[in-house]
Each structure stands twice: as structure tokens, then as C-alpha cells.
Amino acid sequence: MSVITIERKVLEKNDEIAHQNRALFARHGTFVCNVVSSPGSGKTSILERTLEHLAGRLKVAVIEGDVQTDLDAQRVAKFNVPAVQIITAGGCHLEANLVREALKNLDLSATQLLVIENVGNLVCPANYDLGEAMKIVVASTTEGDDKPLKYPGMFRNASVLIINKIDLVPYLNCSPAQLRENALRINPSLVVFETSCTTGEGIGPWCDWLQRQCAPAATP
């Protein structure tokens, strides 16, 4: 019997590639956000409203991550933005190398904002750095106000919380104030927005904030 000391991080390969992605984004001045949530919280709907709102204001590109189908990329392509679909074929999260592959199909020099929509899952994507500037977590009112307490890892790692489906509150046993309080308890530095993709409520302030994070377009 002999013991071999290893002392290595299991995700070090992913972290290395994420680091390379981040350097690439910095070189092109592209602001990158990684949007995470449970399935059905409205990530793609928020993205659609966001693309509508930012049309003509920002050069945006999208990477869609899904377990199957390119339905989300089709939804996004209607807004005339470059969109690449990653199909993970069972994988429950995006990894940095999948994003690196997808980047081959995008022109970063013509992209001020890159939105990566992760696979719907509040557990695994928390631990995989893709090279993004920040994670944006979406929690919808239909999921209840205790999600941050049940999935603290995700809420701790995010910089922004979007509370979506705010128009449904009158019909639900969910308090957006409680949801916000629970999230801020896990992560006091979260920037919080409340939105409805049906009524458009809150989309303006969210998009204005997002635009302020992005570098101005380089003058040709």
C-alpha cells in the first residue's frame, strides 16, 4: 500500500477554461451574464422582453443552454440577434468548454452584451464558472418565497435577483417582500428587480440597469 498526495480541485479544468473565456470577453469589451433559475421561471420570456427593449440600444448576442431542442434559440432569433443553441443532451448545466465551443459561432467584437441562458436548474449551474461577469438568478412568484433558503448556493453566487411573474401575486400564496428578504439574508449584496413579462412591469428599470453594465460600442 502506498499513498499518493494529489490535492487538486475537481473542477480545475472547467475553471481554467472559464478563465480563458473571461480573458476573451475582456479583450472584446463584452459584458457577459449567466442567467440561472429553475425550469419555467421565465428566463426566456425575460430575455425576449429584454431584447425587445434593448433593440437599437445595444448589440446583444445569446447562448441558449437546454437539455433538448433548439426551441429557445428559435424564440430568441425572432429578435434578429445572433443566437447559438447548446444542447447538453441530458447534462443538467452548462460548462465552460461548451460555452467556448459556442463562441466560435459568435462575433464578440460586434457584441456588447452576451446573455448565456443556462439549463433550468437551481443546483448544478451554481458551481460551474463559465467566465461570465455575473450570475443573474430568476425566481418566479409561482415557485414560492422560500426558494433562496432551499438553494442558498445559487443565491449566494448570484449578483442580481429578478423576481418574475409579479402580476400573479394576487392569486398566489407568495410574498415578493418575503422572497426578497430571504434572498438578501443569503446574499445582502444582491441587486433586486421585480418584473412581469405579461404586463411589462419592471422590464424598463432592469434593462436600463443592464445597459449601464455594458461598455459603450466602439466607434468604427
Add this chain to the structure above:
Amino acid sequence: MHELSIAQGILDIIRENIPQGDGAKVKVVRLRIGAMAGVVPDSLDFCFSAITQGTPMERAALEIEHIPLTAHCLGCGKDSEIEPTLFACPLCGGLDLTVLTGRELQVREIEIDDMSGANS
């Protein structure tokens, strides 16, 4: 179920570290896993034994050192163990915390039976 890709990551790391070509068998794999690493030990065990069949890691035992979530409280200046669902300093109730430990996901060491090659 990202335990499968984590198990694959562990397997890759061990492959790079075991002596080549002498029939060495890995008996024990020692891991360090934090409370906030998002890993379910039973799933990891299941995935690891599934993907190591027919490799020198077959039937290796995973020994997990669980690392608690600890944080430094910027309010009272003390370090303590934190309940992940509360995320508050147990001493003063402060919420302004810097995480110290709990995110680890590391392969610490492996134990190898180097004699298995010589005996066969």
C-alpha cells in the same frame, strides 16, 4: 445530477496521478467536499462506481472529508460555523459574512495497492 461530471473529473485527475503500467489498483480515494459544494455523496458514490468499472479504480472506496460552511463576520469580527439556510452569524446575527470554507471540491489523496500487479 452533475455528480456524473464530477465523478468523471475525479477519474481524470486520478488517471494522471497513478503509476502507469504496473497493475496498481486504487483502494481508497480521499476527497474534501464543502457543505456548499452542491454534491450529494450517495449520488457521487453511485456515479463513481459506475464509470470506474474495468479501470484501476474499480471498487475503490470514496472517503469524504466533509468541510463545514464557515464564515468571518464583518459585524463582530469572529469566525464561526454557519447554517447554510440561515446565512447569519450565530454569535451576533450579522449578515455581512465572508465565506471561509464550505465550497471545497478536491481530490486530496489516493491509496494504492502496488502489490496487485506483482501477485497476479
